[in-house]
Amino acid sequence: xxxxxxxxxxxxxxxxxxxxxxxxxxxxxxxxxxxxxxxxxxxxxxxxxxxxxxxxxxxxxxxxxxxxxxxxxxxxxxxxxxxxxxxxxxxxxxxxxxxxxxxxxxxxxxxxxxxxxxxxxxxxxxxxxxxxxxxxxxxxxxxxxxxxxxxxxxxxxxxxxxxxxxxxxxxxxxxxxxxxxxxxxxxxxxxxxxxxxxxxxxxxxxxxxxxxxxxxxxxxxxxxxxxxxxxxxxxxxxxxxxxxxxxxxxxxxxxxxxxxxxxxxxxxxxxxxxxxxxxxxxxxx
Amino acid sequence: xxxxxxxxxxxxxxxxxxxxxxxxxxxxxxxxxxxxxxxxxxxxxxxxxxxxxxxxxxxxxxxxxxxxxxxxxxxxxxxxxxxxxxxxxxxxxxxxxxxxxxxxxxxxxxxxxxxxxxxxxxxxxxxxxxxxxxxxxxxxxxxxxxxxxxxxxxxxxxxxxxxxxxxxxxxxxxxxxxxxxxxxxxxxxxxxxxxxxxxxxxxxxxxxxxxxxxxxxxxxxxxxxxxxxxxxxxxxxxxxxxxxxxxxxxxxxxxxxxxxxxxxxxxxxxxxxxxxxxxxxxxxxxxxxxxxxxxxxxxxxxxxxxxxxxxxxxxxxxxxxxxxxxxxxxxxxxxxxxxxxxxxxxxxxxxxxxxxxxxxxxxxxxxxxx
Numbered sequence: 097x098x099x100x101x102x103x104x105x106x107x108x109x110x111x112x113x114x115x116x117x118x119x120x121x122x123x124x125x126x127x128x129x130x131x132x133x134x135x136x137x138x139x140x141x142x143x144x145x146x147x148x149x150x151x152x153x154x155x156x157x158x159x160x161x162x163x164x165x166x167x168x169x170x171x172x173x174x175x176x177x178x179x180x181x182x183x184x185x186x187x188x189x190x191x192x193x194x195x196x197x198x199x200x201x202x203x204x205x206x207x208x209x210x211x212x213x214x215x216x217x218x219x220x221x222x223x224x225x226x227x228x229x230x231x232x233x234x235x236x237x238x239x240x241x242x243x244x245x246x247x248x249x250x251x252x253x254x255x256x257x258x259x260x261x262x263x264x265x266x267x268x269x270x271x272x273x274x275x276x277x278x279x280x281x282x283x284x285x286x287x288x289x290x291x292x293x294x295x296x297x298x299x300x301x302x303x304x305x306x307x308x309x310x311x312x313x314x315x316x317x318x319x320x321x322x323x324x325x326x327x328x329x330x331x332x333x334x335x336x337x338x339x340x341x342x343x344x345x346x347x348x349x350x351x352x353x354x355x356x357x358x359x360x361x362x363x364x365x366x367x368x369x370x371x372x373x374x375x376x377x378x379x380x381x
Numbered sequence: 382x383x384x385x386x387x388x389x390x391x392x393x394x395x396x397x398x399x400x401x402x403x404x405x406x407x408x409x410x411x412x413x414x415x416x417x418x419x420x421x422x423x424x425x426x427x428x429x430x431x432x433x434x435x436x437x438x439x440x441x442x443x444x445x446x447x448x449x450x451x452x453x454x455x456x457x458x459x460x461x462x463x464x465x466x467x468x469x470x471x472x473x474x475x476x477x478x479x480x481x482x483x484x485x486x487x488x489x490x491x492x493x494x495x496x497x498x499x500x501x502x503x504x505x506x507x508x509x510x511x512x513x514x515x516x517x518x519x520x521x522x523x524x525x526x527x528x529x530x531x532x533x534x535x536x537x538x539x540x541x542x543x544x545x546x547x548x549x550x551x552x553x554x555x556x557x558x559x560x561x562x563x564x565x566x567x568x569x570x571x572x573x574x575x576x577x578x579x580x581x582x583x584x585x586x587x588x589x590x591x592x593x594x595x596x597x598x599x600x601x602x603x604x605x606x607x608x609x610x611x612x613x614x615x616x617x618x619x620x621x622x623x624x625x626x627x628x629x630x631x632x633x634x635x636x637x638x639x640x641x642x643x644x645x646x647x648x649x650x651x652x653x654x655x656x657x658x659x660x661x662x663x664x665x666x667x668x669x670x671x672x673x674x675x676x677x678x679x680x681x682x683x684x685x686x687x688x689x690x691x692x693x694x695x696x697x698x699x700x701x702x703x704x705x706x707x708x709x710x711x712x713x714x715x716x717x718x719x720x721x722x723x724x725x726x727x728x729x730x731x732x733x734x735x736x737x738x739x740x741x742x743x744x745x746x747x748x749x750x751x
Contacts, residue, residue: 273465276432279452280459282482282530295469 116334123356129349137345149345152350158338161347168339171325172351175333179355182244182319182329183312186251187259187305193252194259195301199293201260202267203275213264224317225251242324250318255308262307266300267293302369310359330355383566384410384429384534389438391424398424400590402438407568408533411560411567413581415613417575420587422570423462426536429568431455431565442534453482458532458565462539464523466511472522473498473507479530497525500559515547528563535565541576553579574614578602584608608735611659611728617691620660620702623732628652637722638696640676644724647740651729656738659728661692662705667712668721678702683714694718 100108129137131148155161161168200206201213230289231250232241240246268294278288294301301369317332323332385405391399395525398421399436404414414422420451423709427433429440431452440447442455458479480490486621498504501521514522521637524540530578560567577584578598585595586606594606605611611619624635632646635658668675678694681701685691685708692704692712704720706712729738 271463271465272459273463274467276427276430276452277459277461277465277526278467278478279432280430280455280457281478281526282453283478284451284453287482292467 118294126349126352129345130353132346134342134344134346137349152346153320153354155347156350156354158200161337161344170333170336170347172333172336172354175330176354178323178327178333179313179329179331180358182247182251183309185244186248186308186312189248190252190255190259190308191301192307194304195254195263195294195297196289198260198263199267199289202264203272213260216260219253220257227253228321235322236337241322242327244327247319247323247327250322251312251315253318254311254315258308258311259301259304262299262304264296264299268368270296299369302366306362306366306369309362313359382406383442384568385439385441385444386425386429387439387441388426389428390436391421391433392436398544398591399428399435402591404585404592404595406566406568408566409564410582411557411569411580413577413584414568414570414587415577415584416572416587416593417583417613418572421590423538425587426459426538426568426570428746429455429534430457430459430536439582444622455534456532457534457536458527458530459536460527460538460540462542462570464511464519464543466519466522466526468511470475470509471510472503472514472518474509476507476525476529478526479532493529494525497529501525501528517544520544520552521550528559531563531565533565535560535563535567537567537569539570539572541571541573549576556580576615578614586613601681604737605659605728606737608657608659608730608737610638611730615661617662617703617705619728620662620665621657621730621741622660622700622702624656624658624729625653626651626656626729638676638678638698638700640674641723642674642724642727644727644729645740648729648738651738654738655732657730657732659730660722662701662703663689664723664726665702665704665720666706667704668719670719672719672721675721677717677719679717680713680715694720 128144128146130152131150132146133149133151136143136146155170156170159170159173161170202208213308235241235246236264240249274296275288275292279285283291311327314331315329319327319329319332320335323329331350334348337348337351382407384404386402388403389399390397390400402421402425404412414425416422424433428435429442429615431450432445442457445453466472467478470478473491476494476497485493494507495504498507501524503521503525506518509518511519511522511577515676520540520543524537527535527537541552544552552577560580569576569580571580581598583595584598585599586593586601589608594601594610595714596604601610602614605614608621612621624637626633626635626644626648628634628649631643633652634641634646635643635644635656636642637658676696678696681693682693683690683692688708689705690708690710690712692706692714694702694704697704702720712718729740730736731738
């Protein structure tokens with residue numbers, strides 16, 4: 097980077113601070129809320145001075161929610177497991193189906209390939225609510241409503257187009273000659289796919305998988321409509337904190353902190369791959 | 382015969398790249414495909430390799446029809462112009478690719494890789510990834526990979542294109558021996574006529590969707606089928622002058638810069654046609670004033686090129702011609718001078734079509750003319 101003047105550096109520092117404050121303050125505030133009781137949260141005016149307590153987290157982990165009217169059973173840890181299970185399985189299946197499909201769309205220009213690829217992308221155009229009503233009726237008729245299988249299937253609407261279109265670009269970036277060279281050396285189509293195309297598109301596949309995981313994890317509407325309590329992920333499970341005796345802000349905040357922790361950790365860990373994968377394109381020969 | 386192409390046609394969308402191309406290559410022969418870019422040389426190689434399919438025609442390898450045979454089952458080796466190394470594998474894994482395909486043992490693989498690498502002088506960089514290799518090393522690695530499987534047919538797509546001049550010169554000396562040692566049938570693509578002359582047992586000159594002429598390097602040089610081939614082969618470039626042959630009592634005469642140049646009587650058919658005469662710079666020599674048929678010229682400049690000296694001169698009509706002589710031969714280097722042409726070594730071309738005008742006695746020698 098070229099040398100910058102002192103004023104420029106100061107201004108840049110201020111700008112970055114403002115941006116960080118703007119984006120991080122809500123998360124920071126929620127973190128503070130998660131350590132407080134409902135009484136201190138609802139104080140007017142709000143204050144940053146309070147006695148921190150872990151009782152919200154304790155309530156979530158033990159599943160015993162204490163309210164003025166008595167003890168309430170909640171299944172937050174179950175929700176967390178559901179989120180984890182649904183997202184991981186959906187992404188795994190999405191990769192299993194999407195990566196070979198992306199390769200086909202990138203390399204084999206068959207009749208109607210563009211149309212099919214576009215149709216798959218178009219799943220993302222319509223608001224999910226549009227398909228939910230018919231889907232609910234079908235699912236109830238064929239017995240898929242409120243099953244993990246049904247949810248994972250519907251989650252493919254989120255993850256499959258994403259994986260397909262990101263990974264396809266990476267396959268297209270691999271010079272065809274590199275693959276031809278491997279074929280001519282005597283390896284068949286599948287060996288070439290596994291030994292050349294997959295490793296070279298690796299960063300792209302990782303980036304697509306991570307993004308798909310985050311999208312799946314954050315999904316709310318499909319699970320809200322298609323799953324009942326025991327299959328619900330955290331995004332829907334958090335609704336349980338709106339109880340008859342009031343909204344449990346402290347537990348909601350603790351729930352949010354717990355539910356963003358995995359994606360946050362994953363994103364931090366994979367930051368390098370994400371940035372590399374999304375900006376660079378595949379390795380050039 | 383190890384390779385035969387019969388009436389190959391290849392189109393991309395509406396554009397015809399190869400139109401009715403036929404070619405046979407003998408076992409152990411090195412055939413050079415020579416021509417300007419866009420002539421379809423690389424397309425032809427890819428058709429042989431099987432990575433693209435012809436729209437019509439037949440490809441036979443060792444007499445077997447290759448229609449529907451996958452690239453991995455054709456038993457060929459290929460080096461790409463852009464090297465096409467596997468970026469995520471080190472040089473040794475790259476070279477080993479044809480061997481791992483045959484499920485050879487680890488020991489046998491590393492023995493063979495070591496031997497090929499040593500022959501190409503890259504044994505010290507076997508553990509480097511392609512991006513850590515210099516261009517020359519990449520090129521040698523690509524060549525080693527093509528050779529490692531000891532294929533019976535070797536396709537080399539302009540392998541010296543992307544390397545520097547020094548390395549290209551070295552490889553041009555090294556390659557013929559290397560290719561002979563392999564005892565493989567080699568098809569070598571190049572745009573460099575010196576490479577074509579140095580490496581080819583035969584040269585197939587390609588342009589305009591097909592093969593214009595096939596022959597030994599000497600044959601192509603001495604009997605170019607058309608004006609383009611005459612221009613492509615030879616350094617310095619052949620002198621081309623517009624002429625109209627005339628008949629006189631004794632035979633056929635053209636006028637070059639006002640001086641009559643007597644041609645072979647076999648060119649009688651060309652009398653009165655618009656023609657171009659081609660005179661190789663080495664067929665011209667300086668003569669003293671008054672020699673019969675001497676063309677007066679004014680010397681512009683002289684360039685010594687190692688083994689020969691090339692003189693650029695202007696004729697009285699202001700046309701540039703080049704005269705080449707072996708270095709060390711004494712000749713005027715400035716001012717006015719006279720040159721004479723060896724009329725047994727001149728070519729006549731049709732000005733409109735560019736085709737060689739054959740003289741009637743040479744008709745039976747005609748080979749592969751378009």
